[in-house]
Amino acid sequence: MRTTDKLYYLDQYLYQTEARIATLHAEAIELDRTVAFPEGGGQEADIGTIETPVGTFRFIWTKRLYGTPLSIEGFTGAKVGGVILHLVHPDDIDRLGALEVDMPVTITIDVERRARLTLSHTASHFLYAAALAHQSELKRLTIGCHIKEDAARFDFLVETPFNAEDVSAIQAEANRLMADNLPIITDHLPEHIDARFWQYGDLYIPCGGTHLETPDAVGPLQVRRKNIGKSKERLLCSFDQAHIDTSAYRVDTERHVETAS
Numbered sequence: 697m698r699t700t701d702k703l704y705y706l707d708q709y710l711y712q713t714e715a716r717i718a719t720l721h722a723e724a725i726e727l728d729r730t731v732a733f734p735e736g737g738g739q740e741a742d743i744g745t746i747e748t749p750v751g752t753f754r755f756i757w758t759k760r761l762y763g764t765p766l767s768i769e770g771f772t773g774a775k776v777g778g779v780i781l782h783l784v785h786p787d788d789i790d791r792l793g794a795l796e797v798d799m800p801v802t803i804t805i806d807v808e809r810r811a812r813l814t815l816s817h818t819a820s821h822f823l824y825a826a827a828l829a830h831q832s833e834l835k836r837l838t839i840g841c842h843i844k845e846d847a848a849r850f851d852f853l854v855e856t857p858f859n860a861e862d863v864s865a866i867q868a869e870a871n872r873l874m875a876d877n878l879p880i881i882t883d884h885l886p887e888h889i890d891a892r893f894w895q896y897g898d899l900y901i902p903c904g905g906t907h908l909e910t911p912d913a914v915g916p917l918q919v920r921r922k923n924i925g926k927s928k929e930r931l932l933c934s935f936d937q938a939h940i941d942t943s944a945y946r947v948d949t950e951r952h953v954e955t956a957s
């Protein structure tokens with residue numbers, strides 16, 4: 697079965713690599729390997745460019761298709777294998793016909809956006825952990841999450857709307873957790889590279905997203921609530937003093953190869 701090597705799992709700081717075209721789709725390019733993180737677990741997708749022998753193509757979204765669900769307890773959403781599609785900018789689609797399978801390319805992601813999504817995703821874990829610490833039943837009432845560059849949010853199905861005291865207690869708890877500035881561990885179970893998790897002190901959540909190594913760059917977290925319909929409450933966090941740092945990102949010069957362990 698065809699799969700794409702997911703270099704972002706081997707090293708989340710790779711922003712560019714050489715690859716080959718694996719398959720051409722009507723509006724997307726599939727490579728044999730990629731550094732572009734697909735939309736998943738609420739985190740928005742990477743965007744960027746693919747330089748080819750016949751010109752540069754912009755991609756405006758990345759998504760993962762297929763894959764087999766992992767049968768490991770607690771990792772119900774995780775999948776093995778699958779392919780990664782880079783959705784081509786509408787203005788570049790008419791040039792897709794000039795591409796051929798096996799052509800060498802260089803793929804580069806928008807590293808500023810990735811750094812922002814990584815910070816936002818990290819912040820979202822503290823918002824969620826603080827919300828659950830405040831009201832543990834929120835875990836089973838969670839109906840969605842969305843992680844954007846400048847904010848992250850979780851939606852809950854609750855009978856009683858959050859009040860100002862709830863919001864301020866959750867914000868205080870999130871900031872208290874981050875103030876410890878412990879190391880954040882992003883890793884996978886020894887059984888499988890796709891069984892990924894986030895860990896911070898005693899907090900542990902299965903998660904395949906990208907994260908900072910410590911929370912300090914997030915700065916103070918601001919939490920708000922919003923009613924988004926009958927019994928639906930949203931908690932949002934933003935971080936207007938965040939420090940975005942792309943200095944750790946680098947080109948893949950070692951030709952990483954994914955070896956599913």
Ligand SMILES: [Zn+2]
Pocket residue numbers: 817821894903904905906907
């Ligand atoms: Zn995560």
